[in-house]
Amino acid sequence: MQGITRRLAEFALGLEFGSIPGHVVAKTQEQLVSILGAILAGAATEPGRKALAAVRAWGDRPEAVACGSDYRTSMRSAAFVNSINAQLLEFEDALMPYSHIGAASVPAALAVAEVRASNGRELLVALVAGNEIGGRIGHAIHRGVRMGNAIPVYQAVVPFVASRLMGYGLTQTLDAVGGALIQTQLSILSAWVSHSKAYLSAMPALAGVTAATLAGQGFTGYHEALEDPLGYFTLTCERPVPEEAAEGLGKIWQTEKLVNKPYPVCGWTLAPVEGTIELVKTHNLKPEEIAEIQVRVPVQTAMGGTMWKADQALRNIRERHDWSYIPLQFEMTYPVAAAAVDGELTPRQWKEERIFDPVIQGMRKRVSYVTDLALTTAYLREDKLGAVVIITTSDGRRLEKAVPVARGSSENPMDVNGKFLLCAREVIGEAKAEKALELLSMLEEVEDVGKLTACFLTVR
Numbered sequence: 001m002q003g004i005t006r007r008l009a010e011f012a013l014g015l016e017f018g019s020i021p022g023h024v025v026a027k028t029q030e031q032l033v034s035i036l037g038a039i040l041a042g043a044a045t046e047p048g049r050k051a052l053a054a055v056r057a058w059g060d061r062p063e064a065v066a067c068g069s070d071y072r073t074s075m076r077s078a079a080f081v082n083s084i085n086a087q088l089l090e091f092e093d094a095l096m097p098y099s100h101i102g103a104a105s106v107p108a109a110l111a112v113a114e115v116r117a118s119n120g121r122e123l124l125v126a127l128v129a130g131n132e133i134g135g136r137i138g139h140a141i142h143r144g145v146r147m148g149n150a151i152p153v154y155q156a157v158v159p160f161v162a163s164r165l166m167g168y169g170l171t172q173t174l175d176a177v178g179g180a181l182i183q184t185q186l187s188i189l190s191a192w193v194s195h196s197k198a199y200l201s202a203m204p205a206l207a208g209v210t211a212a213t214l215a216g217q218g219f220t221g222y223h224e225a226l227e228d229p230l231g232y233f234t235l236t237c238e239r240p241v242p243e244e245a246a247e248g249l250g251k252i253w254q255t256e257k258l259v260n261k262p263y264p265v266c267g268w269t270l271a272p273v274e275g276t277i278e279l280v281k282t283h284n285l286k287p288e289e290i291a292e293i294q295v296r297v298p299v300q301t302a303m304g305g306t307m308w309k310a311d312q313a314l315r316n317i318r319e320r321h322d323w324s325y326i327p328l329q330f331e332m333t334y335p336v337a338a339a340a341v342d343g344e345l346t347p348r349q350w351k352e353e354r355i356f357d358p359v360i361q362g363m364r365k366r367v368s369y370v371t372d373l374a375l376t377t378a379y380l381r382e383d384k385l386g387a388v389v390i391i392t393t394s395d396g397r398r399l400e401k402a403v404p405v406a407r408g409s410s411e412n413p414m415d416v417n418g419k420f421l422l423c424a425r426e427v428i429g430e431a432k433a434e435k436a437l438e439l440l441s442m443l444e445e446v447e448d449v450g451k452l453t454a455c456f457l458t459v460r
């Protein structure tokens with residue numbers, strides 16, 4: 001158990017681009033494209049615009065781009081606000097089976113890389129290090145009451161990523177990690193009904209970059225913050241297995257398990273949405289032709305993917321100031337119904353005019369789910385989040401679509417460029433969106449990440 005923080009820091013600082021398998025680099029590049037799309041989609045929402053306005057009012061030194069705005073702000077504020085917008089639509093990524101990484105690591109890395117004038121390879125290496133460390137830490141602390149985004153991995157990842165890009169040595173990196181973890185963020189799951197759910201990744205992004213900046217000036221942090229008997233592992237989990245956090249570094253690649261989200265919804269519901277869209281499009285189904293939608297899911301989806309009931313959420317969205325669309329992203333019937341009616345699930349379906357559309361609400365009453373033993377076994381043994389969607393039509397047909405593993409995984413890849421363009425065009429315009437994709441496609445050759453981040457300003 002001893003020396004885990006140090007071993008992870010040595011890995012993050014010693015990782016070389018040439019030692020990373022090509023498919024791991026490619027997956028990380030896809031992650032970057034996908035998260036940038038999520039950031040821009042979040043910036044176009046009402047709460048996203050409010051967050052951008054609040055950070056702008058701070059009047060920080062203009063050094064890093066607040067994506068989807070017309071201004072730059074301080075490095076740590078850029079990491080913070082871009083992380084808010086990466087999280088707002090539940091459109092980020094999942095590192096199966098336990099961790100979420102990119103909504104904090106990508107905004108933090110972009111902000112630091114822009115200020116440090118890092119090149120594209122340096123950015124990619126830092127993000128790979130974050131995925132590898134975060135995936136392992138997620139394994140080490142998943143045996144407690146928290147799951148998914150509630151597992152507090154973000155705050156343990158960002159200081160490693162930031163320190164790598166800041167060019168730190170071992171002592172400064174350990175200071176940064178210890179500083180970031182001194183007040184580790186835990187989550188109140190019942191509060192995921194409000195916009196402040198975006199703080200899940202944004203506060204750790206802010207804390208991690210801030211701690212790294214202070215460490216650069218010699219401000220110390222405890223060097224055994226992860227493994228100390230009263231430290232991070234013990235604080236965040238009832239039954240941690242700390243040694244899992246440092247197993248197989250540089251040999252077994254956690255990044256291979258990364259799932260980039262094709263739909264803005266909880267990861268448990270990706271496969272049900274996928275199957276629904278496939279059936280509707282394949283059979284050209286109109287809403288009035290759908291009599292019933294039954295979704296077969298793993299037991300874990302029935303638990304984690306149904307945290308709220310739609311009737312309660314819809315009532316509270318209308319009646320309570322502290323409720324928003326967010327609980328519906330953790331409730332299976334609305335996303336599946338919206339996908340059935342609109343043939344898509346995009347940021348558009350999280351606007352109130354779609355949420356309360358009578359056709360979608362009528363469809364929601366026709367959606368049900370049951371647990372499936374085979375799908376449960378596939379998740380437990382192979383980390384596969386699958387589903388089977390069965391649509392019964394008004395004329396008695398039974399249409400079935402099996403989705404063994406969620407799209408966005410290595411086994412069922414998605415079009416991350418399409419996601420990015422969908423999210424980016426309305427925010428930064430066609431020309432900048434295409435320019436950004438061009439730079440992202442040749443990121444290994446980009447000499448200054450600032451050329452990429454400049455694309456995400458709205459000024460023409």
